[in-house]
Amino acid sequence: MKQEYIISAYSENHIGLLNRITIIFTRRKVNIESITASVSAIEGISKLTIVVNDEKEKVVNITKQIEKQVEVLKAFYHTNDEMIFQEIALYKVPTQALMETNQLEKLIRQHNARILEITPEYTVIEKTGHKEETQELFNGLVEYGVLQFIRSGRVAITRSPIEKLSEFLKERDALLEKIESRGKLRSARK
Amino acid sequence: MTAKEKETRKSKQQDVEITGSEAVIRSLIEEGTEIIFGYPGGAIMPVYDALYDYRNVLRHILTRHEQGAVHAAQGYARATGKTGVCLVTSGPGATNLITGIADAMIDSTPLVCITGQVASHLLGSDAFQESDVIGISMPVTKWNFQITSAEEIPSTIAKAFYIAASGRPGPVLIDITKDAQFGRLKYKYAKCHKIRSYIPEFPVNKEKLSQAAELINNAKKPFLIFGQGVILSGAEMELQHFIEKTGIPAAWTLLGLSGLITDHPLNVGMLGMHGNYGPNIKTNECDLLIAVGMRFDDRVTGNLNTYAKQAKIIHIEIDPAEINKIIKADVALLGDAKRILRLLRLLVGKKKHTAWLKEFKQAHEVEMKKVIKSDLNPANPGLSMAEIVNKVADLTHNTAVVVSDVGQNQMAAARYSKFTSSRSHITSGGLGTMGFGLPAAMGAKFGNKDREVVLFVGDGGMQMTIQELGTIAQENLPVKIVIMNNRFLGMVRQWQELFFEKRYSFTEIFSPDFVKVADAYGIPGQLVKEREKLEEALQTMLDAKGPYLLEIMVEKEDNIFPMVPSGASVSDILLCADDVK
Ligand SMILES: Cc1ncc(C[n+]2csc(CCOP(=O)(O)OP(=O)(O)O)c2C)c(N)n1
Numbered sequence: 001m002k003q004e005y006i007i008s009a010y011s012e013n014h015i016g017l018l019n020r021i022t023i024i025f026t027r028r029k030v031n032i033e034s035i036t037a038s039v040s041a042i043e044g045i046s047k048l049t050i051v052v053n054d055e056k057e058k059v060v061n062i063t064k065q066i067e068k069q070v071e072v073l074k075a076f077y078h079t080n081d082e083m084i085f086q087e088i089a090l091y092k093v094p095t096q097a098l099m100e101t102n103q104l105e106k107l108i109r110q111h112n113a114r115i116l117e118i119t120p121e122y123t124v125i126e127k128t129g130h131k132e133e134t135q136e137l138f139n140g141l142v143e144y145g146v147l148q149f150i151r152s153g154r155v156a157i158t159r160s161p162i163e164k165l166s167e168f169l170k171e172r173d174a175l176l177e178k179i180e181s182r183g184k185l186r187s188a189r190k
Numbered sequence: 191m192t193a194k195e196k197e198t199r200k201s202k203q204q205d206v207e208i209t210g211s212e213a214v215i216r217s218l219i220e221e222g223t224e225i226i227f228g229y230p231g232g233a234i235m236p237v238y239d240a241l242y243d244y245r246n247v248l249r250h251i252l253t254r255h256e257q258g259a260v261h262a263a264q265g266y267a268r269a270t271g272k273t274g275v276c277l278v279t280s281g282p283g284a285t286n287l288i289t290g291i292a293d294a295m296i297d298s299t300p301l302v303c304i305t306g307q308v309a310s311h312l313l314g315s316d317a318f319q320e321s322d323v324i325g326i327s328m329p330v331t332k333w334n335f336q337i338t339s340a341e342e343i344p345s346t347i348a349k350a351f352y353i354a355a356s357g358r359p360g361p362v363l364i365d366i367t368k369d370a371q372f373g374r375l376k377y378k379y380a381k382c383h384k385i386r387s388y389i390p391e392f393p394v395n396k397e398k399l400s401q402a403a404e405l406i407n408n409a410k411k412p413f414l415i416f417g418q419g420v421i422l423s424g425a426e427m428e429l430q431h432f433i434e435k436t437g438i439p440a441a442w443t444l445l446g447l448s449g450l451i452t453d454h455p456l457n458v459g460m461l462g463m464h465g466n467y468g469p470n471i472k473t474n475e476c477d478l479l480i481a482v483g484m485r486f487d488d489r490v491t492g493n494l495n496t497y498a499k500q501a502k503i504i505h506i507e508i509d510p511a512e513i514n515k516i517i518k519a520d521v522a523l524l525g526d527a528k529r530i531l532r533l534l535r536l537l538v539g540k541k542k543h544t545a546w547l548k549e550f551k552q553a554h555e556v557e558m559k560k561v562i563k564s565d566l567n568p569a570n571p572g573l574s575m576a577e578i579v580n581k582v583a584d585l586t587h588n589t590a591v592v593v594s595d596v597g598q599n600q601m602a603a604a605r606y607s608k609f610t611s612s613r614s615h616i617t618s619g620g621l622g623t624m625g626f627g628l629p630a631a632m633g634a635k636f637g638n639k640d641r642e643v644v645l646f647v648g649d650g651g652m653q654m655t656i657q658e659l660g661t662i663a664q665e666n667l668p669v670k671i672v673i674m675n676n677r678f679l680g681m682v683r684q685w686q687e688l689f690f691e692k693r694y695s696f697t698e699i700f701s702p703d704f705v706k707v708a709d710a711y712g713i714p715g716q717l718v719k720e721r722e723k724l725e726e727a728l729q730t731m732l733d734a735k736g737p738y739l740l741e742i743m744v745e746k747e748d749n750i751f752p753m754v755p756s757g758a759s760v761s762d763i764l765l766c767a768d769d770v771k
Binding site: 183 | 324325328329332333334336352353356381383384385386387388389390391392393509510511513514515
C-alpha cells in the first residue's frame, strides 16, 4: 500500500551528495514530493528531509541505499504520525480584494495565517501547517485571485526527545575507533 | 642528471614543495600501487609527465582503449586482491571508462580511477574535452570526488584507496583539474583508516550468531550457497572448515567460483541459470539455506515467488543494503564473512548429512547422463566448448587462472573449469560485459607472473576489445587466448532458438581470420577445426613462452544446458532442448 513517508538523512555537507541521493530515487522511478536540506542539531552535519509517497518495501530499500553512500551517516524513514512536521506557504493576492470585502480578512484569521507585507498592488500572506491546511487556504483565496503561490518542502522532527542520531553517534565513535586501529594494524603488517 | 631529475630527487624528501602531479604519483606509490593501466591526453598530461620520472618504480601499461585499461585494472584486482588503478584523460578518455566502472560496481571490484579534467576556471564552460565525469560516474561509483587544488591530492587519494578496498569493495573515481595538477603543495602522506560517515564493516551480533547456530544445528537438509564475498573477505579456509565440521553441501555462484576447491567432496557445483542441476533443484528442497557473501541475483534465484519458500534463510553479508533486498532472511548476519564463519564454526555441532549429500550426487548423475556426457563426448563432428575447456583444465592440472568473456563461452568455462586455488576465475558477472575478457586476462596476467592465464572468449566478444592484442604484443605478455568460434552471437542465438522460434535476428556474425590478425600483431597462433588436433594445439599454446592465440571452430548451433529459463523457477531447470515447451 502506498502512503506518505518522511526520509531523513544525516550527512556531511559535501558537493554532489544531494545528486547522489536523488539518483537513488530516479533509478527506482520514485517521485520526490518534497525535499529540504538544512543544518541539524549536531555541528557540521546536514539533514535532508525527503517526502515520498510509496510502498514501505521500496522506502526501506531506498533508505538503505541512501545510508550506503559514503558521506551519509545515517538515514531513517518514518510515517507521518511518527513525526511532527510543518510546511510553510506564501500567497500573493491583489490588495484591492482585501479592501473590497472583510471576507478575506476573516479567511486569514480563520486559518491562523498572517500578513507579511501590504503594498497598494498586492498583499503577501504566510501560513504554516500541513499540506492540507495550506492547500485549504489556497482554495479559499482562489476567488480573490491568487497572483503567486509557493509551498516549501517539509521540515520534520521525531517525537523522541533528542535527535535520534546523537545516540547512534556515541556507539559509532567507539566502532570507528576499533575500525581505525584495526586498519592501522593491518597496514603496519604489510 | 637533468635539472628535472635533480628536482625530483630533491622532492623525494618529505615536506618539500612538489607539484600536484608528482603528488598523484607519490600517493599511488604510498598505497602500494605497482602497476597502472592508462591512456594519456591533454587534461592528464602533467601527471603523465610526472610519471615519466617514476617510470622505474611505478609501472604503466598503455592500453589501446580506456575500456581496455579499466577492464585490465579489474582483472588485476580480481586476480590479486589489490586495488586496480587506471589513469586517463578528461572527456572521451573518462567516458570510455564508464562501462568498466559500472562492471566493477556491480561486481564489487576495488578500483581507483583517476581522470584528468579541464582547469577549474573552465568548469561548466563546455571547454575542450570537458565532460561532467563526476555527474556521469555518480551512479556507478562507490564514491567520487573532484580535486581542484593541489593540496587536496594526497588526502583524497588516501581516502579513495580506503573506500575502494574496505567493506564491500567498489570503484571510486577522482577527477583532477589541470590547474590542481600544475599547482604546488607541501607534500605529506597519511593513510586513511577512518571516515566519520562511513562504517565499512559492522561488528557481529552475538545474539543473531547463536540464532543462526541453532538453525544450523537443527537442520536436516541444510544447504550453503556462496558468492564472491567469500573471496573478497579471504574467507576460503573458514568456509572450508565450516562446511567440513557441519557436513553441509556447498554451491557457488558464478562469482564464487574458485572460492573452494572444485573437487572438495562437499562442493556440489554452481547455482544459477546455467548452473548445475543439483544445486538448483535442491534450493527448493533444503530446509535451511545459508547464503554467504552473495546477493541473490536474479540469474541465481529465477522466479522469486517459488524460490526456497520451504527453507529458513540465513544471510551472511557485509552490505546492509543487501539484507532483505531480494530475499527476506530469517537470520541476517551483518559483517565480514571471514569473521562470521570463524565464530559460527565454534557454535555449531559436528555432523554428517550423508543421505542429503547423496541426493546431490544422484542429481549430479542425472546431469552427467543427460548433459555432461554428451557435452564432453559430442556425437557431432564439430567441437564442443565443453570439451575444449575440459581439455585445458586437464592440461593445466587445474592450476590456471581462467578468464572468460560473456555468453556461451563464459558458461562453458564456468561449468567445466576446475579450480585448486582461489581467485582463479575472472568473469563479468553482474553486468555481463562482452569485451571484458581480453583486457581482464591481461590484467590478471600482470598480477600473476608465475601462473598460466587462459582466456576463453567468443568470436563476438573478442571483436569488442580486440585492439588490446596491441597491448599484449607491446608487453610480450604471455596471455593464452582461446577463441571458441561458432560464427554466431551464440548465447543470443540459443535464446532465439529456444524462445523466439529460431528467428536468428542479427546474430550471425562475420569474423576476420583471427590467426592472421594475431600474426599482424606478431602474436603466434593457429586455427583448429578437428578434434584430433585439439590437444596438440592446446599444448603448443600452453608451451608458448609469450602470448598465443588459438582460434577453435566449434559446432555452430550448440546450446548450453542445463538452463533455468528467464523468470522460471529453479526447480523447473531444463536439461535439454526437448524440455522446452
Ligand atoms: C556489451 C554487450 N553487448 C551485448 C550483450 C548481449 N549478449 C550476451 S551474450 C551475447 C553473445 C555473445 O556472443 P559471442 O561473443 O560470440 O560468444 P558465444 O555466446 O558465442 O560464446 C550477447 C550479444 C552483452 N552481454 N554485452
